[in-house]
Structures are given as C-alpha cells and as structure tokens.
Amino acid sequence: xxxxxxxxxxxxxxxxxxxxxxxxxxxxxxxxxxxxxxxxxxxxxxxxxxxxxxxxxxxxxxxxxxxxxxxxxxxxxxxxxxxxxxxxxxxxxxxxxxxxxxxxxxxxxxxxxxxxxxxxxxxxxxxxxxxxxxxxxxxxxxxxxxxxxxxxxxxxxxxxxxxxxxxxxxxxxxxxxxxxxxxxxxxxxxxxxxxxxxxxxxxxxxxxxxxxxxxxxxxxxxxxxxxxxxxxx
Numbered sequence: 001x002x003x004x005x006x007x008x009x010x011x012x013x014x015x016x017x018x019x020x021x022x023x024x025x026x027x028x029x030x031x032x033x034x035x036x037x038x039x040x041x042x043x044x045x046x047x048x049x050x051x052x053x054x055x056x057x058x059x060x061x062x063x064x065x066x067x068x069x070x071x072x073x074x075x076x077x078x079x080x081x082x083x084x085x086x087x088x089x090x091x092x093x094x095x096x097x098x099x100x101x102x103x104x105x106x107x108x109x110x111x112x113x114x115x116x117x118x119x120x121x122x123x124x125x126x127x128x129x130x131x132x133x134x135x136x137x138x139x140x141x142x143x144x145x146x147x148x149x150x151x152x153x154x155x156x157x158x159x160x161x162x163x164x165x166x167x168x169x170x171x172x173x174x175x176x177x178x179x180x181x182x183x184x185x186x187x188x189x190x191x192x193x194x195x196x197x198x199x200x201x202x203x204x205x206x207x208x209x210x211x212x213x214x215x216x217x218x219x220x221x222x223x224x225x226x227x228x229x230x231x232x233x
Contacts, residue, residue: 001067003090003121006039007145010191010210018069018213024049026060032216033066040066041213044083045073045094051086058087069121075101081112090121092148097130099137106143121145123193123211127153132181139188146211147185148193149178166221169200182207 067089193211
C-alpha cells in the first residue's frame with residue numbers, strides 16, 4: 001500500500017489505523033500489518049530509526065500490504081527529502097504551527113517526488129495552541145492530506161503532563177481543544193487524525209476522525225498484566 005491508496009480510502013470516508021511498533025524492527029512492523037494495521041508509524045523524532053532502517057522497513061511493510069509513515073525530527077527540507085528518497089510512503093511532520101510551514105512541507109514533498117508525489121501521504125501535526133489559533137489558514141493549504149492533532153504535545157503546551165496515568169482520560173480541557181479542532185477540520189472538508197487508545201477510538205470515530213495513531217505498548221501491557229494476574233502476581 002502507498003500514500004495513494006491511503007488517500008483513496010480516506011476520501012471514501014474510511015478510517016485508517018497507524019500503529020507504532022516502538023522498536024526498530026521491520027519484522028515486527030510487518031507482523032502488525034499482517035495482524036490488521038493499515039500503516040506503521042516510523043518515529044524518527046523520538047525513536048532511533050536511521051535512513052537505512054527506513055528504507056528496509058518501508059519495503060517490508062509495503063510487501064505485506066501496509067504503508068510506512070515517517071515522522072522526522074524537524075521541518076528541515078533536506079531531511080524530509082532524504083526520508084522520502086529512502087522510501088517513506090508518507091511524512092507526518094511535527095509542530096506545524098503556520099500556513100507558511102505547511103506550504104514549505106508540501107513544496108519539499110513535491111520537489112523530492114516530482115513524478116509521484118501523489119503516492120506520498122502528507123500529515124501535518126497540530127500540537128500547540130498557536131497552531132489551533134491558526135487552524136483556518138492551515139486548513140487552506142493545498143496538499144496536506146491529514147491534519148493530525150497530537151494530544152500529548154498539546155497537553156504539555158497547555159500546562160498538563162504529556163500523558164495521563166495508564167487507563168485514565170486526558171484532562172477535559174485538552175479533550176475539548178482536540179474536539180474543537182476536529183470540528184474545524186471536518187467543517188473545512190478535510191481529514192482529521194489523532195492519537196487514541198482502543199477505549200478512546202469509538203468516541204473520536206463518532207466525532208468524524210478518520211486517521212488513528214495507536215501505540216502497540218498498551219496491548220502488550222494489558223496482555224502481560226492478564227498473564228501475571230493468572231499467575232497470581
């Protein structure tokens with residue numbers, strides 16, 4: 001699967017999942033796709049993936065029918081181009097606060113892939129109150145496929161911890177900001193995305209979110225806790 005197929009599915013109103021394997025492992029990434037993930041989050045901002053890792057993983061992920069979505073650690077033009085040339089099926093760029101930044105990202109993608117940029121999914125991450133304040137101008141930028149609200153960084157920007165205790169909801173003020181932004185994105189006829197747990201997904205699906213980023217660790221934690229409970233630990 002490449003960005004074109006993801007975009008086509010989103011345009012039809014389908015929901016798409018993107019799982020974070022939390023390990024630099026093409027094999028694990030492929031297995032997650034085999035188990036039902038639509039795409040894999042290759043985190044080069046907080047993770048330790050290298051360019052050659054991206055190249056190999058993207059090939060393996062596409063081979064089993066998924067797509068590799070890379071998050072770079074900055075907006076640096078040459079960095080975006082290198083990940084695309086390494087084979088990323090899409091870019092999920094953090095901390096996009098202004099329309100000018102969004103346009104520069106689109107320009108970099110089209111420069112790197114002049115003949116097939118439509119095969120790459122472009123995701124703009126909205127993670128600050130400044131970005132939400134600029135949401136109307138951001139939504140007017142052509143070439144952004146998904147406007148993704150990052151609740152962790154947004155929480156920090158609003159003065160809260162990046163994540164609540166395991167199993168607990170985020171502060172209501174953060175949920176309200178995410179909801180406000182989703183409504184703005186949807187009203188503009190654009191695709192909204194956000195990070196969810198399995199418990200949160202139905203709520204945001206009903207709100208119109210279509211692009212769901214999911215961590216794999218909670219599933220492992222719940223499974224291991226179940227085993228430990230059975231062992232009386």
